[in-house]
Amino acid sequence: MEDNNEVLLKVDHLCQYFRVGSFETKAVDDVSFDIKKGEVFGLVGESGCGKTTTGRTIIRLYNPTGGDVFFKGTRIGAGTRNYENAIKDAKALYKKKIEDTSDNAEKEKLKAELKAIVDEQKQKIKEAKYDQNNCNKVYSKKIVSEVKAKYEELIAKESNPEKLAQLKKEYKAELYKAKNTKLSTQIQMIFQDPIASLDPRMTVKEIIAEGLVIQGEKDRKVIEEKVYEMLELVGLVREHAARYPHEFSGGQRQRIGVARSIIMNPDMIIADEPVSALDVSIQAQVINLLNELRHKFGLTILFVAHDLSVVKYFSDRIGVMYFGKMVELTTSDELFAHPLHPYTRSLLSAIPLPDPEYEKQRQRITYNPLAEHDYTVDKPSFREVAPGHFVRCNNAEFEKYQKELAE
């Protein structure tokens, strides 16, 4: 991608646990990555590895259990589990310390220390909850202050009264717009199953316009124009607006889903397996459409899929997930040229290619975490082996991988 380092979305130690009976399933466990503006970030892994959950947690269909999600520098999702754990650990530690000492003064001092730590963490929890619930407000304030700064400076400089009036009018409009800006509408999602994600009792127009209506657009003409514009953008025609989803073919339905997601003019789209349920020829149509839109609007896309050839074709960078953990992250060319983690290798060895002679020779590599890694002493973590190439490994493996890359 072009040389821009503006991080649009930052996912920091994200955890998403689900309670199943008395157990907790760690669907996403300590996942961190950045998505730069204008890039397509692919997320691959087998089913059940948590790639869809990651996407859904980013858009806050689930509340994260732990870790933070930053979008445009504003915290939009924040879990409290790390802070709760910190409190628990501190309490256990100090309890032991207090029991061990017999000196009363010392005890009081330790208690005070404990209280300070607990209060600090509690404050963080409070902040996290506030941020999560008020990210729109925080963001609009930020925009408002930016607009104010910009226009006040302009107004102060301007001397021509006519232009000044014009500028003031502009300023007012901009301010109004800024106040009503919502951060949450700037991430949109395209779902996997185009049949299940469209309400069968709504016309296409209603479906596409729903977001606009919810966000307070009342002018019917504006809505209509916008819907038509979107329909034409995704390769459908105006006449389709009055029809119901069941009257469309699979590919057309997915186009409606795309139209629905781009009508809010988002900066980022989370595409959750948008082509998995489609025929090959239609897959190509939808991928081409997404590619076009991406270049037209400078969209950033988080592309979740299990078809590796499509991900390779479409993404700039790819993250590989295995059982809730990110195991490897790098640019797509690098990933396919130099896969380091054994799971990535096994995944790449499983891709069927339309080449019978090659397929007859292809050997699948099986991945058995027990056999591959020895994590009893040396614990693994997510490290940067080469610039921009992250692998989950421990010290010994880190050195091994670096040597491999050097060769």
Place this chain on the structure above:
Amino acid sequence: MEKKLQVKDLTVSFRTQDGKVQAVRGINFDLNKGETLAIVGESGSGKSVTSKAILGILAGNAIIDGGEIIYDGKDLLKITEDEFHEIRGDKIAMIFQDPMSSLNPIIKIGRQLTEAMILNGKARQKESRKRFNSTLKLLQGNMVEAVAKGNPVKAAEIKRKCADFDKFEYKHLSLESDFNDAHEAAAEAVFDLEPVLFEISKNALKDGKYRLKRICALALKSVHTYVVDADKDALVAATETVKGNISYAVKSGDYNGIVPSLERIQDILNRALALTAPNFFAMGYYMTFAKEPLPVMPVEELNKFLRKYLDDNFMLEFIADAKQGLMYSADVAYTEKAEAIKFLKENRKFFEAENLDKKDCMKAVKVFNKEVTEGIDRMEIVKDSLAYTFGTALENSIRKYFMASVKNIKEQERYAKQKAKYDALVAKQKTPSSEVIPASILDLEQLRANMLYQIDRLIAHYEKRIEERASRDYDAETVALIDFLKEKASGVVNKVTKQMAKTKAIKLMQEVGIPEPRKRYNQYPFEFSGGMRQRIVIAIALAADPDILICDEPTTALDVTIQSQILELINKFKADRKLTVIFITHDLGVVANMADRVAVMYAGKIVEIGTANDVFYDAAHPYTWALLSSMPDLDTNEKLDAIPGTPPNMIYPPVGDAFAARNKYAMKIDFEKQPPMFKISETHSAATWLLHPDAPKVDKPKSITDRIARMQERRNKDGR
């Protein structure tokens, strides 16, 4: 090569409110034994309809307009539902696209898996007993006729021989099944031991108590004279050591006490598995009739000794007699066949008469059928199904003929009535609210030709059989017959109990890659994820040990690793069991992996068919090009060539080439006339006018030639 399945001119359409949807329009293909045919195409191209027609599970509104699907000599489109019951699931199994709709939500997975096995086991046992008894009896009868020729002493001797055969065959089986139990137990124990030892070494043993106990039980079970004999004491001792320490080891996590013993067991069993098995068939005879204990010698020598004993005392003589019996039976059948041909040829004109009467026809069919069945050689192992089904098939076509003749009259009446009404309205200068539906008249001559075709086909078939007479190898046939008897007898002894079915089911679950199969066995379908459900469905399909497996997009909903595992699994079963597979998919990578031959379907027709190499490296039809270039592979960077537009509406199928409207290479003739199949090579043909000698030369799209070059390059690189 043996042809397993032949589809000829299959045409299927569906009645809908809007009109007749022509889903499949005259497709032809053959399926050889042990081969995989992949059918590729977009949804709505008729690939699923074809597979459902083969399995006889088309929806209620389907009409089979014509064609034949020949399996095992039978036309699957003409046999009754009862006959289909024996084929469906047992001989032809199917893996469906959507696993949830093919599993019963309120029955546990375990029961769904074992149900077919137990039912099949019972049916097979029953059938085996029946076949064994009837075949032996027939053989006896023929032998008496052929060898004894009215000599009562000789006849009694032959009868005794047959009874002896019966007797020692059962002894053989009981010996062999004991051996098999022990041998299987040893194999299973080794199979289980390996991961256990590995997990112990990694200190991550799961479900340890159960698995260790099972290994111990299996190891003890494998103690048998011909499996673990010399090391018997060592094995038992090692097993006892393990047994005594299981609870302690699992509780404390300290496996040091049992690992050496486990390794010892593994070593002993591995050696035991490498031993040769004795010849139980001969041993059964020796033990039943020799009245002496078995001589003690190494297995190889023992085998030779037993074989010789059997041949000298019984087998050679029996085979000679059986051969005579077979020849006698064949001779009788050939004379009857010649008579049947003569009769059919003479009486064929009965059905050519101007006015046919239904009752007379049915009576005639009975006579015809009697003549034909007399010509069947009952001693044949592979049943001559064309002759067996002749009566029903002919009866069916006669019924169709008379039904059509009645229907045509009614249809004409209706048409005349409606037309009159319509014309009256038009005469009154009103606009009629409805249109007149044209009368659909069935071609009676065609139906009559169908009837005659049945007879002609049988005549040709019998004539061919008589021609083959000279080239028959009776020696080989006799051996085959005795092997057949052996096999049927083993079917009687090998009972499928609930426990056995469960063990087999759990093994199958393990093979298809379901973790913790013992726990999963007692769960309901909704507790499984999509991939797991698909694996269960595959396990169910394979449980019945089918002949032909139809896979309708089995891996479309799965991710690559599991897809790859499942494809490997199907390939493995295919190799092990000589399975014939029809694989339906739209993922060309999967096709390249699986297929020996590929058929590309579009709008209910096969547009290109050839071996995988033909279709992938030398595709000729523009639709195949479009399919190939619309999918990105790992090196694709340019814009994808999506196929514009959508498939045609099959209520009004296009006059010319169905793909013409979306085809950038389309010529004028493509819109006017359907292209025939042009043969490119022996194995490869395609239906496109571009292959016509007068057509302009069109090169393949650049993206495809590029890709083929890239593939070549990668192969060369890997090859080095």
